[in-house]
Amino acid sequence: FGSSFTHHNIFTSGTVFLQCWEYGIPLCRELAYQYETLYDYQSLSWIRKMEAAYYDNIMEQQRLEPEFFRVGFYGRKFPFFLRNKEFVCRGHDYERLEAFQQRMLGEFPQAIAMQHPNQPDEAILQCDAQYLQIYAVSAVPENVNVLQMDRVPDRIKSFYRVNNVRRFRYDRPFHKGSKDRENEFKSLWIERTTLILTHPLPGISRWFEVEKRELVSNHRFPKSSSTL
Known part of the structure; x- marks a missing residue:
C-alpha cells in the first residue's frame, strides 16, 4: 500500500467536532454548576x-450534512487491522462518492476497485x-x-440526522427470477441492509x-421508478 498511508491518517484525518456545539452545551452547564457552587x-x-x-452558532452558522461511505478492505495484502473488514466513514465537507473513492485509491494505489455492492466470495477474501x-x-x-x-427549525433537526449515529442503511438492487427483456423493472427487487457500527459517528475517529x-x-422496485 501507499507510502503515505498510516493507521493514523486514514482514521483520524480531519476535524470532526469543530461545529458540534450541541456537545459543548452540557459541558458548559456542568462547569457552570461547579462555578456557582464555588x-x-x-x-x-x-x-x-x-x-x-x-446556541447562537447553532441558529446562525451554516453546517453541511456530511456524506457517509461504507468501505470494505478485502484480500490478504491489506494490513491486519483492515483485512477483510468493513467500515463506515464520515466524509469531509463537500466530499462526494467519486472524490472519496479517488482519495481511497490514492491511499492504496495497488488496490482494485470493486464495481458492485455484493458481498465478496471466499476467493476474494483469501486472494493475495x-x-x-x-x-x-x-x-x-x-x-x-x-x-x-x-416547530423545531430544520437547522436543529439537521444535526440530529447525522450525528451520534451507529446505524447506516443501503439498498442493493437485484433481479428476482428471470429478467424480462421488455421491462427489466418487472423482476427488479431491492435488498435493504442496515450496518451497525462498534461506536457512533462522529467520534474520536x-x-x-x-x-x-x-x-x-x-421489496419490489417501485413501479413509478421505471418511468424515470
Whole structure:
C-alpha cells in the first residue's frame, strides 16, 4: 500500500467536532454548576456567555450534512487491522462518492476497485491482492423525537440526522427470477441492509468498524421508478 498511508491518517484525518456545539452545551452547564457552587461568579459569567454563543452558532452558522461511505478492505495484502473488514466513514465537507473513492485509491494505489455492492466470495477474501469496495450509505438517526417536532427549525433537526449515529442503511438492487427483456423493472427487487457500527459517528475517529449486518427487507422496485 501507499507510502503515505498510516493507521493514523486514514482514521483520524480531519476535524470532526469543530461545529458540534450541541456537545459543548452540557459541558458548559456542568462547569457552570461547579462555578456557582464555588461562588466563582467571574468564571460563571464566562461559561454562561460561552453557552449562549453555542446556541447562537447553532441558529446562525451554516453546517453541511456530511456524506457517509461504507468501505470494505478485502484480500490478504491489506494490513491486519483492515483485512477483510468493513467500515463506515464520515466524509469531509463537500466530499462526494467519486472524490472519496479517488482519495481511497490514492491511499492504496495497488488496490482494485470493486464495481458492485455484493458481498465478496471466499476467493476474494483469501486472494493475495487488495480489493476496495466503496458505496454511499444513509444515516439512520437515533433521536427521532426531535425530527418529528413540527416547530423545531430544520437547522436543529439537521444535526440530529447525522450525528451520534451507529446505524447506516443501503439498498442493493437485484433481479428476482428471470429478467424480462421488455421491462427489466418487472423482476427488479431491492435488498435493504442496515450496518451497525462498534461506536457512533462522529467520534474520536471519522471511521468505525461495522460489527453487525441486518437484512431489513426485500421489496419490489417501485413501479413509478421505471418511468424515470
